[in-house]
Structures are given as structure tokens and as C-alpha cells.
Amino acid sequence: MEERELEVVPGLAGIPAAESAISFIDGEKGILEYRGIPVEVLTEKSNFLEVSYLLIFGKLPTQEEVNKFKTDINFHSRLKLKIVRMMEHLPENGHPMEYLQSVSSAMGMYYPAKNVLDTDVRYWSIVRLIAKLPTIVASSNRLRHGDAPLQPNNDLSFAANFYYMLFERVPDPLTEKILDVMLILHADHTMNASTFSARVVGSTLADPYTIVASAIGTLSGPLHGGANEEVIHMLEEIGSKEDVRPYIEKKLEKKEKIMGVGHRIYKTKDPRAIILQTFAHQLFESNASKKGKVLEIAEEVEKVVHEKLGHKKIYPNVDFYSGIVFQGLGIPTDLFTPIFAMGRVTGWLAHWLEQLKTNKIYRPDQKYIGLHNQPYIPIDDRN
Ligand SMILES: CC(C)(COP(=O)(O)OP(=O)(O)OC[C@H]1O[C@@H](n2cnc3c(N)ncnc32)[C@H](O)[C@@H]1OP(=O)(O)O)[C@@H](O)C(=O)NCCC(=O)NCCS
Structure with a gap:
């Protein structure tokens, strides 16, 4: 049987999976834009809810629009008692990403959103998902440690409220x-694995809770969102600045990957890593003695990696400094990726609408490399 000649591109690298007007990366120049606006400008002048509006609805909101969006989000930030009860029964040693995925999926039963062609259904599920993810993350952390979840404090900003629900x-x-x-x-961040997953599930006209649950699952892997946790484990394992070089050399000899460096698209330092590195310095300067050592080790890792892997264009990615900053803020390591999801949910939803x-419906091809016309061997004759 003749197979059609197909070229398989591992990881679909370089294959456009959709046309998109949401975000843009120039991996050589280290540029990241949302709807055409550089992230450096947005992190300086905007805030997360305004950026969410920009990504999802395609334009910066007017004051009235942003006020309504914020009011709607505040109104939906609480969790139903039944959802909290459900979370109480999940295993305490479950990973917060597993809590987040399970609860996002279960939300689809409480807030039916099957008619994805209805504009209202879309709007209110977008609002609920953005609003409730932080409450789920904070509540799961508290429940796993034997504490009662806290109700959102809507007098605070979106980010401050999350911190409040976590630490009281x-x-x-x-x-x-x-x-x-x-x-x-x-x-x-353009067509990354979890966003692709969201688009694939979205293309089946599944409901947004299912889409987000699928994307959260995709994000949980160490080669995607999980890398920031791995970075902290690595820096703790290294222990001191002097031990960086032998550690990196040994890893590379064993052909193991260094976590938090390298990127499919960026062939220079990730612009997000540059922004976070600056904030890491501000944070540790304001809080001098505490975690500064981790930053010192990290910067030495960056130096040695540049020396050893610079020719392969391997530089720190966002996960390299996000883990350090999260740790500096006192955020538990296993919440790093759930917080990533709290941000990325807006991208997933923007891609869903697009x-x-x-x-x-996504339905790629494959190149079949198996056998044909094989005999059925009776069980007693098999070895
Ligand atoms: C992100 C990642 C999966 C991108 O992989 P990719 O685009 O498929 O790149 P490749 O694996 O083809 O890497 C190209 C070369 O650089 C090397 N390389 C890439 N990332 C590396 C890393 N983190 N440590 C050491 N070497 C690395 C590869 O071994 C390969 O070398 P070779 O050409 O000699 O075989 C990869 O860099 C990685 O695993 N990084 C660590 C995990 C991480 O931080 N993920 C978060 C991403 S935001």
C-alpha cells in the first residue's frame, strides 16, 4: 500500500496553526507585543484587567468599559459553596494545578455554557473564568494546609485581592x-502548547470551561509552565554561587536540559525575563538579606549558560526569573504555575474567540509508518 509522501515536522515547529492578531513575538530581536503594544509599555502603564480586556476584545477599553469589566469580575470572584465543598474532598497532596484543572472543568456543570455561539454565554463565562481562577488557587492552597478559604476583598485590585486571599x-x-x-x-504568548490546546478544543465547539481545563493540563508539564518550579529546585540544589559552574558542566555532560533557559521562538533573552530580572533586583533590595542569594546564584547560572550554550542561542526564558520573583514574594513553589494560568487564561479565552x-475543526494528518495486512496469530502461537 502506497503512503502519500508527507513531511512530518516534530513539534510542528515553524508551522502556522492559525492566523492571529492577539500577540506578536520577534524571537531574534526579543520583542513581545499584545495587540501591537510592547509588553514593556503595558507593564509600566497598564494593569492586568485592562490588558485582559485588550487581549480578549481587541482594543484598549474606555474608562466606562473597564469599570464595567472590573465590576463584573468582582461580582463573580466568589466560589459557590458546593465548589468549595468539592475542593475540600480533593486529596491534600494533589498539586494545585490538579485542583485548578478539576475545578475549572467542574465549573462547566454549575454555569452551563454549551451554546458557545451565544454572545452572552461567551461574555459571562469569560468573566467567571478570569474572576474565579485566583479564588480557586488561593482557596486550594489554604484548604491543603488546613485553613479555611477567604472570601475575595473586592476593594482591592485584582492582584492585591489574590495576595489577600492567599495570606490574609x-x-x-x-x-x-x-x-x-x-x-x-x-x-x-502566541501559539504555545496550552494555547494551541485551547484552540484545538475550542474548534470542536466545546464549552469554555472544558477548553480552559484542557489548557491548564497542557500548561502543567515541566517543559511548559512547570519549568519555573524546576528552576527553584535547581537553584536550591546548586546551593551557592561557587557550585554553579561544576553543576552546569555536569548537567551538560549528561546531556540534561538546564531549566528556565532555551525557547522555541526566542533566540535572545526573553523580554519578559528582562522585566522580571529588574523587579527581582527591586524586590531583593527592598528586602535585602532574605532571598538575595538565589538571585546571585541565578545570575551566575545565566553567565555560565551563556558561556557554554550562547552559540546555540540558549538564553533565560520567563520561567528563569519568574520562579525567583515568586519565591521572593513568599509564594509557595507549587503555586507558580497556577498563577501563570491565572494570567494565561485571558490569552486562552482571546484565542478561543478568535x-x-x-x-x-483541527484535524491534522499523520504519516503512517506501521505495518499493513498482518496475520491474526492465535493466542497459543504468540511469543
Ligand atoms: C523550551 C524548550 C523545550 C525549547 O526546545 P526546542 O525549541 O525544541 O529546542 P531544542 O530542544 O531543539 O534545542 C536546540 C539545541 O539547544 C539545546 N538546548 C535547548 N534548551 C536547552 C536547555 N534548557 N539546556 C541545555 N541545552 C538546551 C538542545 O539540546 C539542542 O542542542 P543540539 O542542537 O545540540 O541537539 C527547551 O529549550 C527546554 O527544554 N528548556 C528547558 C525547559 C524550560 O525552561 N521551559 C520553559 C519554556 S518557556
């Missing part, structure tokens, strides 16, 4: 700003 205290202005920047920087505009 209001963050200082620098902490609030850094958390907000963190959400902005994770909000979208996918629906010109939808065609």
Missing part, C-alpha cells in the same frame, strides 16, 4: 505591582 493580609505596593506585572507577562470567528 494586604500586599505592599511593590508586591502588588510585581504580582500584576507577573499576570500581564503571562497573559499571552478561533470561533473562522472556525474549522
